[in-house]
Structures are given as C-alpha cells and as structure tokens.
Amino acid sequence: MGFINYNFDWSVLWRHPYGELLIKGILTTLHLSLLAWILAVVLGLTVGILRVLQSPPVRFFGSAYVHIFRNIPFLVQLFFWYFAAPLLLPASTQEWLYDNVPNYSYWAGVAALGTYTASRVAEQFRSGLLAIPRDQYRAAYSTGLTTFQTYRHVIVPYAFRIIIPPFTTEFLTCFKNSALTMTIGVMEVTHTAYYIDSFTWHGLETTTAASMVYLSIALCVVFLMSVLEKRIHIPGMIDRRH
Amino acid sequence: MDLGVIARNFPFMAGGLLLTFELALITIAGGFLVGVVLALCRLSSRSWLYYPATVYVHFFRGLPLILVIFWLYFLSPVVTGSSLKAFNAAIISFVLFEAAYFAEIIRAGVQSLSRGQIMAAYSTGLTQFQSARHVILPQAVRNMVPALVTQAVIIFQDTSLAYVIGLREFLRRVNLVDAREARSVELYLFAGLVYFIICSVGSMAGSRLEKRTKRS
Numbered sequence: 001m002g003f004i005n006y007n008f009d010w011s012v013l014w015r016h017p018y019g020e021l022l023i024k025g026i027l028t029t030l031h032l033s034l035l036a037w038i039l040a041v042v043l044g045l046t047v048g049i050l051r052v053l054q055s056p057p058v059r060f061f062g063s064a065y066v067h068i069f070r071n072i073p074f075l076v077q078l079f080f081w082y083f084a085a086p087l088l089l090p091a092s093t094q095e096w097l098y099d100n101v102p103n104y105s106y107w108a109g110v111a112a113l114g115t116y117t118a119s120r121v122a123e124q125f126r127s128g129l130l131a132i133p134r135d136q137y138r139a140a141y142s143t144g145l146t147t148f149q150t151y152r153h154v155i156v157p158y159a160f161r162i163i164i165p166p167f168t169t170e171f172l173t174c175f176k177n178s179a180l181t182m183t184i185g186v187m188e189v190t191h192t193a194y195y196i197d198s199f200t201w202h203g204l205e206t207t208t209a210a211s212m213v214y215l216s217i218a219l220c221v222v223f224l225m226s227v228l229e230k231r232i233h234i235p236g237m238i239d240r241r242h
Numbered sequence: 243m244d245l246g247v248i249a250r251n252f253p254f255m256a257g258g259l260l261l262t263f264e265l266a267l268i269t270i271a272g273g274f275l276v277g278v279v280l281a282l283c284r285l286s287s288r289s290w291l292y293y294p295a296t297v298y299v300h301f302f303r304g305l306p307l308i309l310v311i312f313w314l315y316f317l318s319p320v321v322t323g324s325s326l327k328a329f330n331a332a333i334i335s336f337v338l339f340e341a342a343y344f345a346e347i348i349r350a351g352v353q354s355l356s357r358g359q360i361m362a363a364y365s366t367g368l369t370q371f372q373s374a375r376h377v378i379l380p381q382a383v384r385n386m387v388p389a390l391v392t393q394a395v396i397i398f399q400d401t402s403l404a405y406v407i408g409l410r411e412f413l414r415r416v417n418l419v420d421a422r423e424a425r426s427v428e429l430y431l432f433a434g435l436v437y438f439i440i441c442s443v444g445s446m447a448g449s450r451l452e453k454r455t456k457r458s
Contacts, residue, residue, distance in 0.1 A: 075405065076402065076413060083420065084430045172304075180403075183308075190306065204316040204317055
C-alpha cells in the first residue's frame with residue numbers, strides 16, 4: 001500500500017517560497033471573485049429588471065442574455081474571452097492590449113466570471129422582483145412616482161432584502177467558479193496548489209489546504225450573511241428558514 | 243470567418259461529443275444513486291447516519307469541482323499505490339461531487355410534502371417501507387423532476403472540466419483543433435453553439451415539466 005510510503009510534509013504550506021505563493025494565490029482568488037461579483041451584480045440587476053419590464057424587445061434582450069450565458073459551460077465562455085475575444089478587436093487595439101496589459105488572463109477571468117455570474121444573479125433578482133406583491137407597484141404609482149422612482153425607492157430596496165439568501169449562494173458559486181480561471185493561467189489558489197506540486201510532489205497537502213481555504217471562506221460568508229439577514233429582515237414576513 | 247475549419251475537423255470534434263455524453267450519463271446515473279442514499283441518511287433520525295451525510299454534502303458543496311478533481315488525482319496514488327486512469331478519475335470525482343447536489347434536491351423533494359402524508363400513510367397501517375414506496379416517493383419524485391433535469395443540464399456542462407486531466411471530450415478536442423489551426427473565434431463560437439443547443443433542449447424540457455407539475 002502506498003499510504004505507508006507517502007511522507008506527509010505539511011511544511012510546503014509555509015516554507016519559503018511556497019508559503020508566499022499560497023498567500024498570493026488566496027488573495028488573487030479573493031480579489032478576482034470580488035471584482036467579478038461587483039460586475040455581476042451591476043449587470044445582473046440591469047438584466048433582471050429588463051426581464052420584468054413591459055416592452056417586448058427589452059424583455060427579449062434580457063431573456064436572450066440569461067439563456068445564452070446559462071446554457072454554455074463557463075469553461076467555454078472563459079476560453080472565448082481569453083482566446084477569441086481579443087481577435088475580434090481591431091489590430092491596433094490588439095497590439096495595445098498585448099503591450100500594455102501583462103495580466104490579460106486575469107482580466108479575461110474577471111470579465112468571463114462577471115458576465116456569467118450576472119446571468120445567474122439576473123434570474124435570482126427576477127424571481128425576487130416577481131415575489132413582490134403587485135400592490136406595492138400600484139401603491140408606488142398612485143403616489144405619483146415615475147417608473148424609475150418606483151424601482152429606485154420602493155421595489156429595489158424591497159427586492160434586495162428578499163434576495164439576500166439566494167445572493168449569498170450565488171456569491172459562493174462565483175467564488176468557487178473563480179478556480180476555473182486556472183485553465184487560462186491565472187495564479188489563484190487552486191492553480192497555486194497544483195503548481196507547488198510540480199516542484200515538491202506534495203500536491204496532496206497543498207490541495208487539501210486549498211480545500212480548507214474554500215470551506216472556511218464559505219463558512220465566514222454564510223455566517224456574516226445570516227447576521228445581515230436578521231438585521232434587515234422585513235417585519236411581518238414569514239421567516240424564510242423554517 | 244473561416245467555417246471550413248469546423249467542417250474539416252467535424253468528425254474529430256463529434257467523437258469528443260460522444261465522450262461528453264458518456265461522461266454525463268454515467269455521472270447522472272451514479273450521482274443520482276449515491277444522492278438517494280445520502281438524502282435518505284440526511285432525512286434519517288439516526289445521528290450516525292445524519293451527521294456523516296450532512297458533513298459530506300456540505301463539504302462537497304463548498305468546493306470547486308476542479309479542485310475535487312485535482313485532490314482525487316493527488317490522493318488516489320497515496321491510497322491505492324497506483325494512479326487512476328483519466329476516465330475513471332473524472333467519473334469518480336464527478337459522481338462524488340454531483341451526489342452532494344442530487345442529495346439536496348431529493349431531500350427538498352421529500353420535505354416539500356406535508357407531514358400529514360406520512361401520518362396518513364402510517365395510520366392506514368402501511369409499514370415505513372410501504373409508505374415510502376407508495377405514498378411519499380411517487381409524490382416527491384414528481385416535485386423534484388424539474389430540479390433533476392436542471393441538474394442534469396448542469397452536469398452536462400460540468401463534464402467540460404474533464405479537460406483539465408487531459409480527457410479528450412468535446413471541449414478538449416475543440417481546444418486541440420484550435421492549437422493546430424489557430425481559429426479561436428470560429429471554434430469557440432462553434433463549441434458554445436453546440437453546448438447551447440443541447441443544454442437549451444434540456445432546459446426547455448425542464449421548464450415544460452415544471453409547468454405540468456404545477457398544473458396537476
């Protein structure tokens with residue numbers, strides 16, 4: 001049995017230079033997924049609202065966005081942004097890109113993860129909007145608010161509180177999906193774990209550590225969001241967790 | 243645009259699609275079976291069944307699939323002394339991972355029934371097994387079919403991750419063709435279109451089933 005022959009060496013997790021690499025990898029995972037998440041929320045809220053508006057072409061655009069991004073594997077989208085998207089730009093812009101953006105793979109990762117997560121956020125947001133009683137709209141309109149004002153002051157703040165639990169899940173999905181950016185060369189934590197193995201043959205320790213990183217960050221996020229959820233809970237609504 | 247690149251390499255890429263389907267079907271069947279066992283443990287009142295299954299589900303749901311693949315890839319030689327074949331490694335990590343998601347769908351399906359159903363079944367004198375077989379499961383399965391179809395579509399997309407351990411499924415082959423022909427735009431648009439068509443058919447079947455379940 002190989003088990004006996006394997007010498008665990010956990011020091012690869014902190015020994016120079018691997019310790020620094022792992023910390024850098026964890027930080028890259030964090031800021032990449034946060035940037036992508038910001039993009040996803042901005043874009044997702046917009047697309048989510050488009051999907052519930054009255055105008056048919058606008059609704060069609062919204063649902064086309066969601067269907068295209070949800071029915072193509074994220075990995076394909078990632079490759080598209082990394083390999084194909086620069087080729088669609090004019091030659092001069094391409095040159096500028098290769099000369100001035102050394103970490104293009106990082107930005108391709110942010111763009112791919114952000115636009116993909118936006119389609120999921122849009123769906124969650126739409127179901128949040130649809131869960132709002134029609135009377136809220138009627139009441140807002142009857143006080144003389146415009147469509148924009150109605151959404152800005154009544155519907156969106158209301159919907160935000162309903163969608164906190166699904167948004168927490170979506171953020172964690174975004175955070176986990178960031179691991180796929182390793183396929184285009186981004187040095188996030190999964191890639192770092194794999195990379196250290198090629199020097200040390202101790203990939204089991206590093207991937208185990210990476211797993212613990214994902215699990216503990218997920219635990220922290222879930223805990224923080226449940227505190228937030230209790231704080232801004234809408235009074236009079238049935239408790240969502242039975 | 244040079245669509246000839248797709249025509250020239252079509253048989254090669256189609257062969258990869260076959261492997262993609264094979265991976266997806268085995269994962270769906272295996273993941274569902276393991277998922278049923280996990281869900282039953284999660285619903286059990288016996289703590290020695292409930293806690294391990296709960297830890298399992300949360301553990302795998304908290305990790306990216308790609309990391310599970312690598313982890314198994316590093317772990318298997320340590321445990322068995324020899325490394326796994328890429329195909330087996332992919333299947334094992336997919337099944338272990340997707341089972342956690344199936345388990346939650348099945349558990350939610352069972353829990354969506356009112357407790358009155360179980361009480362009524364018991365009070366007519368059915369045994370625990372008979373109640374599950376004739377009363378609970380038929381209703382629960384109907385409730386969870388849309389979610390199961392959605393999960394199947396997700397699994398179909400997830401098989402593209404077998405790429406990272408060098409399995410020549412559809413995406414890997416598109417990638418190989420691109421490495422030779424340098425036609426990224428055409429090839430990745432084509433790959434996207436193929437996945438889009440297959441997954442859309444699946445998604446549409448799912449939402450049709452959902453409407454039918456809601457009506458009845």
